[in-house]
Structure formats: structure tokens, C-alpha cells
Amino acid sequence: MAIHEKSLIEPERLLSEEKLVVDGVDVSGSWNTMITPRYLRDYDDDFEEVIQKYGGGENVHRCWQCGSCTNSCTMYAQNVQFNPRYWIYLTRLGLKDEIVKDKDIIWQCVSCNRCTNICPKDVRPEGVMKALAHWMEDQGITEKTPSSHFDETFWEEIYHTGRIEDASVMMNFFKKTNQPLMQEWLVEFGKRMMKYLPVAQMMKMGLNFVAKPKTKSWGRTGEVLKAYVQEQKEAAHG
Ligand code: SF4
Numbered sequence: 558m559a560i561h562e563k564s565l566i567e568p569e570r571l572l573s574e575e576k577l578v579v580d581g582v583d584v585s586g587s588w589n590t591m592i593t594p595r596y597l598r599d600y601d602d603d604f605e606e607v608i609q610k611y612g613g614g615e616n617v618h619r620c621w622q623c624g625s626c627t628n629s630c631t632m633y634a635q636n637v638q639f640n641p642r643y644w645i646y647l648t649r650l651g652l653k654d655e656i657v658k659d660k661d662i663i664w665q666c667v668s669c670n671r672c673t674n675i676c677p678k679d680v681r682p683e684g685v686m687k688a689l690a691h692w693m694e695d696q697g698i699t700e701k702t703p704s705s706h707f708d709e710t711f712w713e714e715i716y717h718t719g720r721i722e723d724a725s726v727m728m729n730f731f732k733k734t735n736q737p738l739m740q741e742w743l744v745e746f747g748k749r750m751m752k753y754l755p756v757a758q759m760m761k762m763g764l765n766f767v768a769k770p771k772t773k774s775w776g777r778t779g780e781v782l783k784a785y786v787q788e789q790k791e792a793a794h795g
């Protein structure tokens with residue numbers, strides 16, 4: 558049978574001969590291309606379990622490969638290389654190296670959750686995408702993504718004050734991701750706020766941004782929260 562989907566096979570595994578005779582039979586023409594067999598030795602038996610310990614990856618074992626997640630995926634519509642079903646399949650087989658080949662696109666999941674809503678097995682593919690991206694960050698395979706920076710900034714604010722000051726989170730996020738503090742959309746946003754928000758409210762927001770007030774009796778509670786989060790991380794990843 559002729560090989561129609563050569564693009565799906567690694568080029569080094571394709572052997573082509575202009576003239577090919579096998580056991581005395583001339584098989585030149587459309588039979589002249591062979592694929593070298595591939596034996597998998599690079600799988601990790603425990604990989605599925607590792608991903609299950611990351612937030613969002615808990616249900617990866619439920620997948621029955623129906624493909625609904627990929628069919629409904631916002632990113633797949635833009636780029637057919639972005640394929641949640643395929644990465645879930647590789648996760649279940651423990652083929653880490655194959656997943657790492659796609660490290661530059663896995664993090665592009667936009668968390669629209671269309672896949673999660675359609676999945677008949679409650680795998681929560683969006684969570685698996687996040688779990689894989691976090692695993693790669695932890696392994697030093699990829700840099701921290703903007704969403705990881707945002708998570709960190711958000712939690713730092715809570716640890717420190719027990720509350721969220723939106724402006725402060727945004728500024729710290731911009732700093733961490735080397736973005737300019739003054740952006741066109743932000744200036745426009747500020748102008749509209751000044752137009753529609755009561756002056757007293759604006760002053761209160763400005764004061765909170767500068768003074769960073771803490772939730773009443775924060776301190777000990779913050780320490781307990783930090784310790785709890787650390788305990789959970791250690792329980793999950795050792
Ligand atoms: S929709 Fe769910 S069950 Fe189907 S392939 Fe995707 S993750 Fe697996």
C-alpha cells in the first residue's frame with residue numbers, strides 16, 4: 558500500500574529506493590517506500606500518576622480518546638498542531654519526550670473550557686493542559702508562562718495582605734513579565750474609571766494602592782495559609 562501520510566512519519570524512518578527488489582520480486586514504483594519499525598523504550602510508567610498530582614490533571618486516566626475535546630478546541634481551530642486528545646494519549650502512555658516536542662504550543666491553551674464542557678468522561682482536558690504546562694515549568698523545560706506569573710502575583714498579594722488589590726496585582730504582574738507599566742488600553746481604562754466612578758471611591762482605591770492595608774487580624778492566618786499550601790505541594794510532589 559502506498560504511504561499517503563508521509564508527513565506523520567519522522568523523515569529518518571522513511572526509506573525510499575528508486576529501484577527495489579524484495580525476494581526476487583520487483584516492488585519499485587508506489588511500493589518503493591518503507592518505514593523502519595519503531596520500538597518504544599522511552600516511556601515512563603509513572604508519568605500519568607505524576608500529572609494526576611498536578612491541579613487539573615486528576616482525571617486524565619478517564620479518557621477514552623473520543624476526540625471531542627480536540628474537535629471543539631478553540632486553539633485547534635487556529636493550529637491543528639494544538640491537540641489536547643493527542644497529548645492526553647501521550648500522557649497515558651508515558652511518552653514524555655513526545656510531549657516535550659510540543660512544549661512551545663501546549664501552554665497556548667486559552668482556558669475557554671470548551672473541551673471540558675464537551676468531554677463525556679469528565680477528564681477536564683483544560684486542566685490536563687495546565688498540568689502539563691506546569692510540569693514542564695517545574696522540570697525547567699520551559700520558562701514560566703505569563704499565567705504562572707499571574708498566579709504567583711495573585712497569591713503573593715493574598716499571603717501578604719489577605720486581600721486583593723487589583724491595581725497592585727496588575728502592576729506586579731507587568732513587572733514580572735517585563736511589560737511596560739503604562740499601556741494604551743490601561744490609560745483608556747483609567748480615563749473611563751475617572752469619568753464614571755465616584756471621587757470618594759477613586760480616592761479610596763488610590764489610598765489602598767499606596768498603603769496596602771491588611772485584612773483585620775491577618776498575619777497569623779497568612780502564615781497558616783502559607784504552611785497549608787506548602788504542605789499540600791509536598792504531599793503531591795514530595
Ligand atoms: S473529550 Fe474527553 S474522553 Fe474524549 S478524547 Fe477528549 S479528554 Fe478524552
Ligand code: SF4
Nearest residue numbers: 630666667669670672
Ligand atoms: S480550554 Fe484549552 S484545550 Fe480546551 S478547548 Fe479551550 S483552548 Fe482548547
